[in-house]
Amino acid sequence: MAQRRNRYREMERIMTYALLAGLALFILYLVFAGTGVKALKLITGIITILDGGLILGYLHLTQELKKRRSRWIATGGLSLVVCTLVSLLLGFPG
Numbered sequence: 001m002a003q004r005r006n007r008y009r010e011m012e013r014i015m016t017y018a019l020l021a022g023l024a025l026f027i028l029y030l031v032f033a034g035t036g037v038k039a040l041k042l043i044t045g046i047i048t049i050l051d052g053g054l055i056l057g058y059l060h061l062t063q064e065l066k067k068r069r070s071r072w073i074a075t076g077g078l079s080l081v082v083c084t085l086v087s088l089l090l091g092f093p094g
Contacts, residue, residue: 011064012073015055019076022051026080034093045088052080 029044055077056065064070087093 008069011062015058015073018051018055019073019080022048022055022077022080025051026084029084029087030093033087042088045084048084049081052077052084056081 025044025048029041029048032041032044056074059065059070059074059077065074
């Protein structure tokens, strides 16, 4: 039981770093979108979507997506994807 709990804590730590990296990328995306740098806006938007998608994909492959203890990670990854996609589609900020 202790080894399984340690594996979850390690996965939780890695996912926390991935979510923080996604947040930093999303903030960069908003900065580039606000200043009008379209190429960097598109690049950071795509990388942010990939980051959120990889988080959700990893949770799905490890079957953590179904477990209650991992809902906050799944919610964070999904929010990265949704917020960036909506912002890209609506062109906001621009």
